Amino acid sequence: MGDGAEVDVSELEEMARRCRIDILKMTHAAKSGHPGGSLSAIDSMVAIYGTCLRFDTSNPDWEDRDRFIMSKGHASPAMYAILHQMGVLDEDDIMGFRTLGSVCQGHVDMNWTKGVDFSAGSLGMGLSFGLGCAISAKMDSSGRKIWVMLGDGETQEGQIWEAAMAASYHNASNLRVIVDRNRIQNDDFMDVQMEIGDVGEKFRSFGWKVKEVDGHDMTSLVEVVDWANREDGGPVAIVANTIKGNGVSFMENNPSFHGKAPDDEELRIALGELA
């Protein structure tokens, strides 16, 4: 990855389709997990991993790799699906999701899973962790870049804005955030729970460079990820407007699939739609 080769959008779309199947199969097998936010985030993650993230699948611990911080750690199926499709995890690994002793813990965990750079599960912490990685990379005069995936509901946590302020002050030009703006959080739609308004403008007001994108249009995602990857004037945020549960008709925009796995019949229908 990250070799600058010509991007084949259709290949990325196919990878995202296979990841969606993995997300559904592993949550179904576990009878728990968070398919909705995994399906909304997956296209952005494929765009990042598939085009620019410097990451050695044969040596996931490579010290000078770019980092991908999955701050919305409940969307772990998306992370495991990517690592599966890249060959870091195998089928047995992902199908053991959430079971005793599995390398695929309920929330992403750097001590359990090769290729995972952050132990998440408590929202609001990943941007600070990413900033620590970014400051360290600068201290080391390394060109490694740090990507952080945030949920939009997660930005209700005050620590996100502590980190946003600090990233700007420390000119963390190697730090890139992508906000999965699916407008649904655990209990309900965000405008019912506590709408956050223009999240991009908020990052901008903290001194970040910001672009918005259709988070399910791979061509647009590849373009904006390329922009973010090349940008060198300070921290960068991408607001990816997404649909929770994207790709599965009955999960789309449906708050009940935030944290509920598909049952047998729902899996059958969903896999049919993704065939």
Added chain:
Amino acid sequence: MTAPSTGGASRDGYGKGLLRIAEDPRVVVLEADLGKSTKSCHFRDQYPDRTVSLGIAEQNMMLVAAGMASSGKIPFASTFAIFTERAFEQVRNGIARPGLPVHICGSHGGIHTGSDGSSAQSIEDLAIYRTIPKMTVVHPCDDISAEELTAQLLELNGPSYMRTTRNKVPRMYEDGEKLRIGEGSVLREGGDIAIFSCGVMVGEAMAASDTLSAEGIECTVVDMHTIKPLDEILISKLATRCGCFVSAEDHSVVGGLGGAISEWIAANSLVPLETVGVKDIFGQSGASMELMEMMGLTESDICEAARRSVERKNRL
């Protein structure tokens, strides 16, 4: 009455300890607008490129430290003890759970902090950090031991919390040569009772042992600078030798050094234990020694506790 003007404050030892290990390029210092108070400012003056100033935002500081530790750095992050507690869950989930070598220093711990009042007087920090798996919890008694133990943290391959204190107290050490994290330091030997103390109460325990000796009660006095892991070998040895204990700490009697020793006793040997500490109440503004007297944290409180403990032993 104010704190003694001579001797050393453990926060000064922390500052010196950082300078001692500064030649290791992995060492980085993180501050939350209290570097002049915690004494990390000396490192900042000499190594500004390895100091990260994060403003009044402790939760962010803890996870920035974790990210740096995951990138090969050995972060030392400090603020007031009480404000580390604001980021307790960040420490638990972001630092300790992945086992990252982040060293947190909470200065101005305890009632001894004085006139800032109860909002600044952390009396529960040792207890809460002791509950977190993988954490080492250290509370030195003076500047000499704080410097040595800070330097030793460099070799600790995991997270730690060190509480330091604001005010100078009489020094208990001339040098830190024999100090080891995880091993209680026996400062005085006697066969009638063992007094386990930490922080500013070590000096009080030594003074109490003089008074008690004049009464014919010979004390072993331990500087139990490491609350976790608890030096169970030493406790076991002293249970056999002395047969009764006192714990003394400028911290709640719930869950700190006294709590840790109580747990050992419950599981191992029914040795009488009297706990000297803050009795589950908040403090207030006042001079250090005024407050220590009001809260029952003086030499004479240790003496009374020791007499009770010996009496209980004699009744067994």
